Amino acid sequence: MHVKAVGEGFIRPDIYEKVQGKAKYPDDIEMEGMLYAGVKRSTIPYGRVLKTNIDEIRQMEGVICVIDYTMIPGAKCHGVILKDIPILVQDIVKRVGDCILLIVAKDKVSLKKALDQVEVEYDVYQGVFTIEDALKEGAPILGDKSNILYDIKVKTGDIEAGFKEADYIAENCYHTQMTDHAFLQTETAVAHYDDEGVLTVHVATQYPHYDREEVARCLNIQEDEVKIINETIGGAFGGREDINPQCHAALATFITKKPVKVVYSREESTISRSKRHPMEMFYKTGVKKDGKLCALKVRIYGDTGAYASWGMNVLRKAAIHATGPYVIPNVDIEAKAVYTNNPYCGAMRGFGAAQVPLAYESQMDILAEKLTMHPLKFRYMNAFDVGSQTATGQKLKSSIGIKKCIEKIADVNQMEL
Amino acid sequence: MIINGKSYTKKIDPLLRLIDFIRDEAKLKGTKEGCGEGECGACTVIIDGRAVNSCLVLAASVNGKEITTIEGVSQGKLHPIQEAFIEVGAVQCGYCTPGMILSTKALLDKNIDATEEEIKESISGNLCRCTGYQIMIEGIKKAQDKLKKR
Structure with missing residues (x-):
């Protein structure tokens, strides 16, 4: 059978329902006797929960039950790699938005009233909110034994010899900011x-499949006793990789035996979800007079926030x-993911590859200026090609399109490379 | 109020938002909530010919008015705007799509010859986080052609 797909315009099968408003997102599900659940989240970034008015909330009209960590039958934490994000906190909160109490009510109005009435008494600790503070001696330890979640080194050639060869050097520090996925359909589970x-x-x-595992672990039941149904997804961009309302809805149903819906407001969605890592990137790049790159030293620090999520993979x-897509024979790179009391960071479109271009491409422009060479020509001279070796030692064998791409740009601009 | 030609008479909480009336009372789930504060346009409906964020309108305030939701756009068969969106592929996650189509309809019902600038302005209150704006503008232009040929 031969199916031609590349280069063909196909009509996506889900589009008919979507243009008619018939596509079913989780919040469009209604069930007989359905209850509503929601989470009271920490309003401080770091501290210990001393007490809550849980007994008072339990007595409120319309409240079916109030669940704290002691009522979780299985694992108290979840996470894509390290199981470190509390489903409901035992005592320590590490960020604004940690889950403290899960309230189940008969309707949305009773739920909102109950959530508004929750009072939490904290012993507030001094948190760390910058990479610099998190790496200082005496900083509170947020990770297992230190504030460094992950540390990777990439080295090739001889960095000192490389810089000795350089006729021009650019040395700069670049910062990127935290970004939220802000998909339009907020997290919802039934x-x-x-x-x-x-x-x-x-x-x-x-x-x-991860969700099924996490829900089963949380409830201490077998995975074949849990079914996850993926409804229409209203945008994700990496922001739906970590668990959000899944365990809470399941736990509420497990305890009440009733259908339960959890819907996040835009505010809760923004507070609770993972983010794109803000990065500090220190770049020192050396080039020879003939335009060939000869040395690169890089130090990258990613603010990974309070929990691991995909922090190690991203850094x-x-x-x-x-x-970047450039051949550099002498390279010394180090990247670290650093814990802070900021929102935790994880997957988002590009997964760590999206931050570094700001640094390496800015360096290319700055060096081209020093060389008085056209920046496109400078890139072309150094670009990967079939047979090039990356800093990690990978020999590139196929699908290396950058030179062709640059040739096309030069062609359009009637420029000699 | 009248939604998609059907009359609804009901005693309601004076603080009930129009989006809640549409979704929870009229059970029309095509109107989506994205932000609840009038920023994203996912809840756009047409009230007496104007595209409006239904999360910013109290249901009681539209007493007697005519409202069109996405379910009222394709009655029996697809509307040319919907056909055009399908043909050019102007849909990704689909969550902004109903609001986008209603903003488009409100524009084209009034001004079938809208310029590209006017098209952009008419959907400027509708966020698409998948960022498929360019192809939507193409779709809206195609819808103009289709509607003119009718």
């Missing part, structure tokens, strides 16, 4: 027991991509 008694969670997720990717 949990219920299906006809066969399987705990079912309807959600919009990037990882239904690994930043390090691997730190040279």
Whole structure:
């Protein structure tokens, strides 16, 4: 069978329902006798929960039950790699937005009233909010043994010899900011027991199989007793990789035996979700008079926030991509993911490869100016080609399109390379 | 109020938002909530010919008015705007799509010859976080052609 797809314009099968408003997102699900659940989140970035008025909330009209960490039958934490994000905190909160109490109510209005009435008494600790502070001696330790979640080195050639060869050097520091995915459909989950008694969670997720594992761990039941149904996804961009309302909806159904819906407001969505890592990138790049790059020293620090999420993978990717698509024989790169009390950072479009271009491409422009060479020509001279070797030692064998791409740009601009 | 030609008479909480009436009382789930504060336009409906964020309108204040939601756009068969969006592929996650189509309809119902600038302005209150704006503008131009040929 031969199917031609590349270069063909296909009509996507889900488009008919979407243009008619018939596509079913999790919040469009209604069930008989459905309850509403929501989470009271920490309003301080670092401290210990001393007490809450849980007993008072339990007595409120319309409140079905109030769940704290002691009522979780299984694992108290979740996470894509390290299991470090509390489903409900035991005592320590490490960021604004940590989950403290899960309230189940008969309707949305009662739920909102109950959430507004929750009072939490904290012992407030001094948190760390910059990479610099997190790496200072005596800083509070937010990770396992230190504030460094991950540390990777990429080295090739002889960095000192490389810089000795250089006729021009550019040395600069670049910063990128934290970014939120801000997908339009806020996190929502509906949990219920299906006809066969399987705990079912309807959600919009990037990882239904991870979700099933996390829900089963949290409830201390087998994975085949949990079903995750992925409804239409209203944007994700990496922001639906970490668990958000899945365990809470499942836990509420597990305890009440009723269908339960959890819907995030835009504010809760923004506070709770992972972010793109802000990075500090120190770049020193050396070039010879003939325009050939000869040395690159890079130090990258990513603010990974309060929890691990994909922090190690993101900083690994930043390090691997730190040279850009350019051949550099002498390289010394280090990248670190650093814990702070900021929102936790994880996957977002590019996964660490999106921050470093600001640094390496700015360096290219600055060096081209020093060389009085056209920046496009300078890039062309140093660009990867078939047979090039990356800083990580990978020999490139195919699909290296950058030179062709630059040739096309030069052609359009009637420029000699 | 009248939604998509159907009359609804109901005693309601004076603080109930129009979007909640549409989604929870009329059970029309095509109107989406993205922000609840009038920033994203996912909840756009047409009230007496104007595109409006239904999260910023109290249901009680539209007593007697005519409202069109996405379900009222394609009655029986697809509207030319919907056909055009399908043909050019102006849809990704789909969450902004109903609002985008209603903003477009409000514009083209009034001004079928809208310029590209006017098209851009008419959908400037509708966020698409998948950032597919260019192809939507193409779709809207295609819808203009289709509507003119009708």
